[in-house]
Amino acid sequence: MVAELGQMALILALIAALYQGVFPLWAGLRGDRGMAQAARPAAFASLAFTAGAFAALTFVHAISDFSVLNVVENSHSAKPFIYKLSGVWGNHEGSILLWTLILTCFGGLIAMQAGKEDGLARTALAIQGLIGAGFLAFILLTSNPFARVFPAPPDGRDLNPLLQDPGLAIHPPFLYLGYVGFSAPFAFAIAGLIHGRVDAAWARAVRPFALAAWAFLTIGIALGAWWAYYELGWGGFWAWDPVENASFMPWLAGTALLHSLRALETRGVFPGWALFLAILTFSLSLIGTFLVRSGILTSVHAFAVDPARGIYILLILAIVIGGSLTLFAIRAPGLRSASRLAPVSRESAILLNNLFLVGGCAVVFIGTFYPLFAEIAAGTRISVGAPFFNLAFLPFMGLILLVIGPGSALAWKKGDATASLARLRIAGIVSLGFTLIALALYWQKAGAVIGGGLAAFAGLSTLTEFLRRIRPWRAGAVARITAAPARFWSMSLAHLGLALAAFGVLGAGAFPLESIRYVQPGAGLKVGAYEVLLKEVRPGKGPNYDTETAVFAISSGGRFLRDLRAERRFYPVRGMQTTEAGIWSRVSGDLYLTLGERHPEQGYVVRAHVYPLAGLMWAGAAIMGLGGLVGLGGIPGLRRQARRPAQAMKAAGMPASPAPAEQG
């Protein structure tokens, strides 16, 4: 019954989305204002019906209704309740429904803007409606989550045990909030092209959506990497798998978009480029969705290898990307920058940043699709794996880290390169010294060391500029902190987070220590400065799995430090094993232990690793995400703008007129 209600809600959501998409555009052509107004209620209706469908699917999962195929395939009566809920999106049908729900949520947000706004937001709303209709039709035609089975089996086949994990329960929603959030900038881009209006006001309308999407995507990617790190049992966090690349490419393009929006908003420059990035970012998000589901690049993440779905998504891709780029080619040449570009200025630095981000994105794209291309064009099967990406992509990351400091120290409009670089001299000298010393110690790992030096430069430069503005050692620092615009905080946090995350990636990726031994209970092994003693291995039982828990005693130099547990679980329904690594996170790095098979004579396989600075990856990513969300605070309407900024600045001991070198 509830499943049928869900199905009906989906159909109604499709009708509402079609109305939302078609009528305003048609009305726009005929100049009928009343008709155009109807898009808003239609958007809310589409949101409500999609939410209803999602609630229905959640309900049948929660009560374990095994007459619904989706529940049978992805649930089990003994599964913990929290994973019954997360199981809703742990499969193709449910995840695409979540995708569409988030799309309609963003539609609702645009609709709220469209109330007070003019034609731009209303046209964007229509575009959003068309995308929603495309995906709702996709669900109804190829991926119905409410299909029934008769007779209903007594129990389900359980969710993949690897997905029964808190990190992976929340990874997809964040990732989709990011992916799908970029639909709003896309919709505004198309609307901007239709109206021929891409300017500072356009950038202001787009920025909150782009910022929110970026923050969620950052957190989503980090959650995925974190999950891989602790769950897969060998400390890997990024494998350059096609599907990981699929989430990383929109992140790179979206980061470029955020920066170019900032330049457009402040200086009115590069309107066409910002439009292009908005189109590119969402196109890459769609390609990501397509990659996961079509099976064209089968990877460990592939959800549903089904040609019918692949062809449908390919069709959506062709229409969305082909259509938008055609429109772009026709309309964009009419767009002009509103001001002159000085070679030495913040906006030029942003152009450079965009070059490196989009260039890196292009390299990832080429590497991801090259095997397909080589097979079709040359008939040869080749692999493009992690060693290629590390070699070809990471230099772009290095360049980005290099320009962060000097770029954000430059003033808008016309910067003073000498003065800006002079401000960063301490940061430069310290990071150069660090790099030289580290090079002398680890010359075999020169690439990673130089990367670390660049990350240090980016981080220290960000701190320098932050301290220069806040001047905590002088009176009135509190006033200066409250007077600093949200975008300044946002930028500082995001840049600092990136530098920290880069440190963590380089430390854990390039300097791991490892020891793999057979260990009998009572014996031990050494890794780095740690002595690891296997005290005992206990069998146990979880709600839907059997488990073996190893208890290790960790000491260093003969001094006992703590106990650490690592687990191995067996899920009988799927016949699968998972590892739960024992991780002790310290500032200097993680001690990482896993328990493997038992061999009758030699004992248990124990793998002990030390991943230096690994914790910085997660801390850095969290700070970046926070930076993105803090930036939302500076958007009028979300927060009342600081009252009388001139007075606040005066109180802070700053000149009352906005300095030409506006920070942030």
Added chain:
Amino acid sequence: MSAERHSRAMRGLAPGRIALALLALALYALPARAVEPDEVLADPQLEARARDLSRDLRCVVCQNQSIDDSDAPLARDLRILVRERLKSGDSDREVKEFLVARYGDYVLLRPRFGAATFLLWGAPLLVLAGGGLWVLGVIRGRKVGTASEARQTASLPPEDEARVRNLLESGKPDPETRPDRG
């Protein structure tokens, strides 16, 4: 079971929707418990070379996993093979050539530079050079243009003041600005 799982993975686009969907889910990131203690070489330098090589070699029956990460039986065989070749005095290059002769270029996760891959390896430089020229072009050739943005602005946000100032400084009239729209 593992062997079947891995060989099924090779075929990718087979029919049978539900079975395959389930299979794909089962394939979702297998926990990698790769190198076993009995494989590890006594000589730490040789072992380090073996590990570095293993990371560049694809487990040819797996999905995007190196033989260093995979617990498939074939990956284990290849790891042992790599170590045997190293012990018998092969250089890293010879080991790779031996495996390419057996499995083709597909086994290399870092493809060799050649006729089929020059676009791949050239990509970073091409992208940087092309993009760099474009950026230079933009910086050099930037004009004060005003096709579209003049149509907006009922009131002046602070950002636009910069534009007005800019127009005043340049001394040229804004050709498209219509007085009635301010």
